[in-house]
Amino acid sequence: MSTYDVIIIGSGPGGYVSAIRCAQLGLKTAVVEGRDTLGGTCLNVGCIPSKALLHSSHMLHEAEHNFAAMGLKGKSPSVDWKQMLAYKDDVIGQNTKGIEFLFKKNKVDWIKGWASIPEAGKVKVGEEVHEAKHIVIATGSEVSDLKGVEVDEKTVVSSTGALELNKIPKKLVVIGAGVIGLELGSVYKRLGAEVTVIEFLDKITPGMDGEIQKVFQRTLKKQGLEFVMGAAVQGVTTKGGKATVTYKLRKDDSEATIDADTVLLATGRRPYTDGLGLDKLGVAMSERGQIKTDDHYATNIKGIYAIGDAIDGPMLAHKAEDEGMACAEGLAGQKPHVNYGVIPGVIYTHPEVATVGQTEEQLKDEGRAYKVGKFSFMGNGRAKANFAGDGFVKILADQETDRILGAHIIGPMAGDLIHEICVAMEFGAAAEDLARTCHAHPTYSEAVREAALACGDGAIHA
Numbered sequence: 001m002s003t004y005d006v007i008i009i010g011s012g013p014g015g016y017v018s019a020i021r022c023a024q025l026g027l028k029t030a031v032v033e034g035r036d037t038l039g040g041t042c043l044n045v046g047c048i049p050s051k052a053l054l055h056s057s058h059m060l061h062e063a064e065h066n067f068a069a070m071g072l073k074g075k076s077p078s079v080d081w082k083q084m085l086a087y088k089d090d091v092i093g094q095n096t097k098g099i100e101f102l103f104k105k106n107k108v109d110w111i112k113g114w115a116s117i118p119e120a121g122k123v124k125v126g127e128e129v130h131e132a133k134h135i136v137i138a139t140g141s142e143v144s145d146l147k148g149v150e151v152d153e154k155t156v157v158s159s160t161g162a163l164e165l166n167k168i169p170k171k172l173v174v175i176g177a178g179v180i181g182l183e184l185g186s187v188y189k190r191l192g193a194e195v196t197v198i199e200f201l202d203k204i205t206p207g208m209d210g211e212i213q214k215v216f217q218r219t220l221k222k223q224g225l226e227f228v229m230g231a232a233v234q235g236v237t238t239k240g241g242k243a244t245v246t247y248k249l250r251k252d253d254s255e256a257t258i259d260a261d262t263v264l265l266a267t268g269r270r271p272y273t274d275g276l277g278l279d280k281l282g283v284a285m286s287e288r289g290q291i292k293t294d295d296h297y298a299t300n301i302k303g304i305y306a307i308g309d310a311i312d313g314p315m316l317a318h319k320a321e322d323e324g325m326a327c328a329e330g331l332a333g334q335k336p337h338v339n340y341g342v343i344p345g346v347i348y349t350h351p352e353v354a355t356v357g358q359t360e361e362q363l364k365d366e367g368r369a370y371k372v373g374k375f376s377f378m379g380n381g382r383a384k385a386n387f388a389g390d391g392f393v394k395i396l397a398d399q400e401t402d403r404i405l406g407a408h409i410i411g412p413m414a415g416d417l418i419h420e421i422c423v424a425m426e427f428g429a430a431a432e433d434l435a436r437t438c439h440a441h442p443t444y445s446e447a448v449r450e451a452a453l454a455c456g457d458g459a460i461h462a
């Protein structure tokens with residue numbers, strides 16, 4: 001039996017970041033991970049592999065659509081799917097090995113196997129029981145199921161299966177127009193599949209700023225993705241490696257079917273806490289299966305904490321990381337704080353979509369007086385040069401104080417541009433603070449400055 005200050009269960013971005021921070025702060029730390037590799041959903045079957053495929057398929061798109069116009073002539077590259085998957089797997093391997101290296105460097109022990117918590121202060125892995133003053137649950141999430149849809153990871157796949165299909169499907173049906181469905185739908189569209197997205201609601205990417213939702217859907221349609229909106233999927237049947245999806249339109253209850261080679265179920269994820277023994281311990285859970293915690297990530301059982309996808313809040317890797325760090329710092333006696341009002345969300349399609357803070361709809365609901373500063377990438381020299389003029393930056397600021405309340409970007413490198421605004425928001429900046437900051441020319445970030453200028457006396461290049 002080994003004794004630790006902290007044992008963390010799960011090595012995703014919540015768990016591994018927390019472990020490294022614990023070790024840096026002098027706590028004797030171990031991580032239990034049941035998978036063969038470290039890094040959790042994010043590195044193995046989530047953020048990293050999906051971004052690898054988005055990158056390679058985007059390169060193909062550029063070659064097919066923009067190279068000739070830039071004077072780059074020649075045959076477009078053809079797709080070697082096996083090699084593309086091998087490239088993706090290599091990227092995963094480099095990243096997961098990187099966490100192993102960081103664990104060794106920081107003297108974090110990796111206990112291999114699946115953990116349960118027989119009682120506070122004890123973690124059981126196989127036949128061994130380890131002791132710890134503090135236990136942090138970072139067990140993440142799993143794919144939510146949908147009635148009538150059975151995932152076999154061959155014809156009907158979750159995001160995990162969609163990252164390793166045997167071949168590129170001719171017809172792909174995506175159930176759910178959320179981030180994961182649209183990212184993976186884009187990958188297969190670029191690789192030549194006919195892609196239809198079926199969504200229960202009337203708008204894609206629920207919760208996003210309404211204007212972004214509209215422009216984003218229009219952009220994806222232009223790229224060839226088809227949408228069936230306001231449709232409740234009733235079930236999927238499979239025969240001989242083909243699938244038929246039946247759905248009902250909510251507006252008139254009419255039923256229709258659509259055939260596919262592959263169906264991707266992407267209706268969301270739910271917390272994963274199986275096998276931990278939380279019931280027996282009496283750990284309080286929400287109705288949605290999340291572990292309930294206080295502001296310091298403590299559960300109702302002394303010495304047991306929880307972070308990341310397993311608790312409330314957006315299921316995002318960076319949110320899990322921030323909680324992991326804050327939880328560790330709290331255990332070491334510091335007074336950390338995560339600002340949930342400034343957690344960016346990014347969709348890595350092309351163009352990218354990035355948002356932070358409040359949407360116009362939320363501000364209207366609150367009855368808050370606000371102003372909008374908007375700037376189109378068409379007015380940005382760099383974007384025009386790079387065939388990336390689609391989209392805009394929109395900054396929402398308080399009508400009276402000019403304080404930035406939210407920002408929504410659709411356009412090139414939106415996922416990177418958003419962070420300038422996140423930092424500004426952390427400092428409680430006004431739009432004028434951004435507008436008066438000198439931005440290098442020619443960069444995409446000038447569009448952020450122009451949107452900030454538009455909150456005041458006006459953008460220059462509009």
Ligand SMILES: Cc1cc2nc3c(=O)[nH]c(=O)nc-3n(C[C@H](O)[C@H](O)[C@H](O)COP(=O)(O)OP(=O)(O)OC[C@H]3O[C@@H](n4cnc5c(N)ncnc54)[C@H](O)[C@@H]3O)c2cc1C
Binds near residue numbers: 009308
């Ligand atoms: C296809 C896809 C794309 C995504 N893209 C993005 C993105 O671009 N950006 C972003 O921010 N987020 C993205 N996400 C979400 C992101 O992956 C999660 O929010 C993040 O991984 C959550 O981190 P976590 O540490 O809470 O849990 P996880 O990463 O889920 O890790 C939990 C780990 O705990 C282990 N575990 C569970 N139970 C036990 C046990 N009893 N004993 C031992 N080990 C256990 C699991 O094996 C797993 O490795 C994506 C997700 C998917 C599926």
